Amino acid sequence: xxxxxxxxxxxxxxxxxxxxxxxxxxxxxxxxxxxxxxxxxxxxxxxxxxxxxxxxxxxxxxxxxxxxxxxxxxxxxxxxxxxxxxxxxxxxxxxxxxxxxxxxxxxxxxxxxxxxxxxxxxxxxxxxxxxxxxxxxxxxxxxxxxxxxxxxxx
Amino acid sequence: xxxxxxxxxxxxxxxxxxxxxxxxxxxxxxxxxxxxxxxxxxxxxxxxxxxxxxxxxxxxxxxxxxxxxxxxxxxxxxxxxxxxxxxxxxxxxxxxxxxxxxxxxxxxxxxxxxxxxxxxxxxxxxxxxxxxxxxxxxxxxxxxxxxxxxxxxx
DNA sequence: CACGAATTCACCCGAAAGTATGAATGAAAA
DNA sequence: TTTTCATTCATACTTTCGGGTGAATTCGTG
Numbered sequence: 001x002x003x004x005x006x007x008x009x010x011x012x013x014x015x016x017x018x019x020x021x022x023x024x025x026x027x028x029x030x031x032x033x034x035x036x037x038x039x040x041x042x043x044x045x046x047x048x049x050x051x052x053x054x055x056x057x058x059x060x061x062x063x064x065x066x067x068x069x070x071x072x073x074x075x076x077x078x079x080x081x082x083x084x085x086x087x088x089x090x091x092x093x094x095x096x097x098x099x100x101x102x103x104x105x106x107x108x109x110x111x112x113x114x115x116x117x118x119x120x121x122x123x124x125x126x127x128x129x130x131x132x133x134x135x136x137x138x139x140x141x142x143x144x145x146x147x148x149x150x151x152x153x154x
Numbered sequence: 155x156x157x158x159x160x161x162x163x164x165x166x167x168x169x170x171x172x173x174x175x176x177x178x179x180x181x182x183x184x185x186x187x188x189x190x191x192x193x194x195x196x197x198x199x200x201x202x203x204x205x206x207x208x209x210x211x212x213x214x215x216x217x218x219x220x221x222x223x224x225x226x227x228x229x230x231x232x233x234x235x236x237x238x239x240x241x242x243x244x245x246x247x248x249x250x251x252x253x254x255x256x257x258x259x260x261x262x263x264x265x266x267x268x269x270x271x272x273x274x275x276x277x278x279x280x281x282x283x284x285x286x287x288x289x290x291x292x293x294x295x296x297x298x299x300x301x302x303x304x305x306x307x308x
Numbered sequence: 309c310a311c312g313a314a315t316t317c318a319c320c321c322g323a324a325a326g327t328a329t330g331a332a333t334g335a336a337a338a
Numbered sequence: 339t340t341t342t343c344a345t346t347c348a349t350a351c352t353t354t355c356g357g358g359t360g361a362a363t364t365c366g367t368g
């Protein structure tokens with residue numbers, strides 16, 4: 001992006017201002033000839049600069065961004081399950097979290113998962129907790145449901 | 155809505171304009187005393203009316219809205235799910251228990267299910283409890299897993 | 309009507325799950 | 339080398355779940 005393109009509005013504004021001042025100087029000269037035209041002069045200035053201000057505000061005001069989430073259902077055959085690696089990556093799921101999710105889907109308790117993975121109960125709690133925030137859910141059952149929708153578990 | 159309230163902005167603008175004109179008349183008088191102050195005079199006018207224009211535009215213009223559609227893909231099994239009525243009958247599941255099982259599969263809490271079914275939390279506890287013994291499981295997650303295996307829930 | 313099944317709800321109590329916070333370690337990336 | 343991140347574990351606390359028990363009500367069927 002060039003300097004001109006980046007500062008286009010500012011430059012245009014400066015040019016407009018210069019032009020307006022030139023116009024006013026001209027009008028000022030006319031004042032010497034046509035007396036008692038001060039009101040017209042003031043009116044012209046008011047009009048020009050009000051317009052300029054309006055134009056400037058409309059050009060520079062940032063649009064309000066509205067985010068709309070559209071949920072699109074993709075139908076996949078249920079028999080041949082394929083792990084949705086893109087989703088896992090997008091959500092930033094770690095290996096252990098994915099493992100935990102699989103056990104959750106099997107209906108195991110935290111203690112049972114801890115025993116199967118040879119770690120402590122607290123570790124599983126940490127994993128589930130992180131998993132829940134990444135999947136944006138509050139319960140293990142909801143995590144399984146969401147995980148299934150996203151193709152993360154069978 | 156009163157006339158004043160309806161045209162508040164216009165009236166305020168008119169008052170502001172009047173005030174500005176008065177100010178300028180005052181400045182015009184000062185011009186007779188302080189010579190060569192025309193540039194300051196013009197600058198003041200430009201500043202005032204540009205500001206006025208900006209303020210007016212921001213007040214009156216409807217906010218620009220920019221829509222960003224985020225498409226979230228959700229995978230759902232393609233095969234048409236058929237409820238395994240034989241299994242339900244064999245296990246002696248009641249209507250309410252099956253309803254509860256569906257909500258369990260969606261990851262809802264007992265309280266949320268209670269709200270959806272317009273009954274108390276205790277009632278849902280009874281249903282889940284009976285459901286668990288009929289499915290021979292000890293946890294809601296296991297109930298969902300078993301229910302899916304038996305074709306009772308999607 | 310009487311009977312049983314289903315549904316509803318309540319109370320108590322312990323177990324499990326979940327939250328919040330902090331921290332140590334080791335491996336990979338910058 | 340410093341930083342980042344995954345993994346591990348801990349303590350303390352709150353919430354939810356599940357088991358056990360009892361009971362009132364509704365509703366269809368014999």
